[in-house]
Amino acid sequence: MRTSSIIIFCLLATAFSSCKKFEYFQTDPNKPTQATPELLLTNIETAAFNDISTSGAFASRYLVNTDGIDSYQYYNWQRSGFNDFGNLRQVVKMEEEATRINQPVYLALSKFFRAWFFMKLTLAFGDVPYSEALKGSSEMFTPAYDRQEDIFLNILNDLKAAGDQLVAADGDIRGDVIYGGKKEQWKRLINSFSLRILMSLSQKEGNAKLKVKERFAEIVNNPSKYPLLSGSADNGQLVFADLQDNRYPYYNNNSMQTAFYLEENFVDLLKQYKDPRLFRFAQKATKYAGLPDNDFNAYGGAKGSATIDENNSRVVNGEVSKIAKRYYNDPVNEPSVVLGYPELQFVLAEAVIRGWISGDATDYYKKGIQASMEFCKIAPADITAYLAQPSLQLVPGKELEGIFNQKYISFFMNSGWQVFYEQRRTGLPVFDVSGNGVLNNKKVPKRWMYPDTELNLNRQHVSDAITRQYPQGDNINGIMWLLVKE
Template identity: 70%
Template sequence: MKKRSLAILYCSLLITLGACKKFEYFQTDPNKPTESTPDLLLTSIEAKTFSEVSTSCPLAARQLVNTDGVSANQYYGWQRAGFGDFDQLRQVVKMEQAATRLNKPVYLALAKFFRAYLFMRLSLVYGDIPYSEALQGESKSFTPAYDRQETIFLHILDELKIANNLLTADAGEIRGDIVYSGKIQQWKQLINTFSLRILMSLSLKENNAKLGIQQRFREIVNNPGQYPLMTGNQDNGQLVYVDLKDNRYPFYNSNDLQTAYYLEETFVNLLKGTRDPRLFRFAQKAPQSAALPDNDFNAYGGAKGSATIDENTSRVTAGQVSKIAKRYYNDPVNEPGIAIGYAELQFILAEGVVRKWIGGNAEEYYKKGIQASMEHYKVPAADITAYKAQPAVQLLPGKEMEAIFNQKYISFFMNSGWQLFYEQRRTGLPVFDVSGNGVLNNKRIPKRWMYPEDELNLNRDNVTAAIARQFPQGDDINAVMWLLIKD
């Protein structure tokens, strides 16, 4: 009885002591951190932002064909896109806050890059977007105004310049970096290469004195000590996949990719026309040519991206069409997923020479771009050498742009997100086929996406003002944004 009384007294004492603590005390798990560190946030930001392997752009850019349904990307029937990149930008803000709290300024420089990358990506989709007033939800600002695309681009370029200058040898240690393992020099190379991508995307504004495109371009290229650039594929801004859960190639074990994705006819013909060995890395032989060697160009065929599903299904049934290569769905690591790469940089520099923005040898840059692309796809060295020596591959006077953009187009296969589409939108090269009966949008290639429905519901005044300012005809996928209007 005495033992029982003591037990009751002990329990009563615990209850009394517990009652002295506020309710909120019990809502916090002492074993779980309530604040993140910038290195943990960086890992997540890199993994999500640099995940640029997709079938969406290859469908829109006439590299792949889907036979399993009417694809809005393939047939140009898209309408609205989303503001998902703002979710990533909120994580970048948290990384900035953590870096400030823990006095780790090196992460602030990286945050400037990711801000530039994500805001640039959003602006390329729509045109004007919330920028200067964006990401202020914690201060109860939920209806940000839309900034003009010109203002956004100017600010992004300035921010990237600051980021490059902040990344010095004594800037601090970068942890949590799954792209460059903390190597500051490679981050600087990525930032400056990205700056050149942005500047070249503004080529239609090369006479705009406010932007100073050519001057900015030359400043970077002619000062490698201050503005280092990528020197090879080892500097690619890319995700390297490993055979672990949630870290494998995005289309590993994809049944859709295995059963419904084929090479597009114009893309196959482009590769066959110059006897490009990358075709053997991109595609399987057409079933009707199974007896031919793997390196026989006659063994490969494509479906027509603009044709109806019935037309393409008939060709598939007849065994005339090549599926995408098995490694894209069978290999858990496959090739790295490039976000911004060395091959692209070389083609940018080649275009810069042709446009007379910089001096140098355009063909040398052009050939380096081809070399880097083929090495990325693991084409044998002897085949690369033979390919580059062909007369059909040389950079001929008066036809430089066509050759550069054809090679750039090929190099973007299954990497770099929507950059391929944006390059064609800017230049018109290569020409995308819209002749078939499957094409929607009155057989026009869209220029942009419409703003998200949520913006019309939650931020109507600002998005409506932005639409009226840019597009007299309204929020239309065929409307031409500021970026695409020649000055």
């Protein structure tokens, strides 16, 4: 009897288990299928804020690579990828999880990160998928490309909504490795980012839809509603730690130790201003090893447009300064700044010169310089002496040149490709293309070509976007809508 009962129980158990759906057995109980918003936020922040780019440094004439022909140094890049759509999918997942557990504060931050990653994409290519993007769950795998003008308009509106939503949202921001959950600092970053975007639209002052000047003035003239970065403590930056996967990205990098030298025109600009930041950016050239560390004559640069042979000859002669050791032997070095107080001050100074806002352009300009030098750990007395130099004063009629030069210096080894986009917009400082190493018919590229994956999987839409924007076809010298004056 006992044996029969056991057999019947086993048969029933087997029958019950056989009723379970196949999908049941495809779920690993040890692997979570849901993630809390704070875990997603940490990864999203790290992807967005760890933005130190030697490629951008080569293209922006800060550094020279003597190890080989670098396409960024010699202006011969071609296609780039849509990798930031991967980051945007993480933002969408954070939105879904925040909605699931009713945490609206993460929805406000998601608007900022949507704006951040979409801005990177449109600045690189021009028109990109936007309104139909990120809808793979709806089986929309070939999204149309939105016009750049519409993308900018939507991003600006989303940032404004993000600030308002952040004020109203209840709940703490957990998982925040940038500001430690401080909503006020996020508001300041969001509004300052809006000003950066509006200034990037300086060629569009006459665009009635965007109302660039009006939007800019609205933010600056209402600080209680639109607070801005108030000092370097508010910098949008990722601080590194001496832990695995958390160190400065070029720590122990062999190429940086052996083949990365400062560019000649950048060194000459620093010498022209007698700028002590040179001593923080570079090592003395070996030819002048006997001179004091603070002697400007002890530093030299290689020419970004020269051939590798020409530059290596100068290296052998000991005439050229390597990048400072701290960039490869300090696991912490300095934070990765993606949008800082110095940049904001230079943006405000430019806005005064352009007549967008009232104020003292010189005051903003000097605050930007001071904050940059403090970030570089320049002594207070040296900062005071630097700011008092006649060569540092803004010259009437040439104010923008002075502002852009200092903005350029302040971006050294931070803010990703932003400095390249600033030069693309303004033409200042001039990037040297005179040497025999430069390709692309000795022109500085304006953009990247669309990814091969889009040509293979979304050909009709990407072809329509190319035809609409670039009459000469998809090429790196195409002039996107952003750069056409209105």
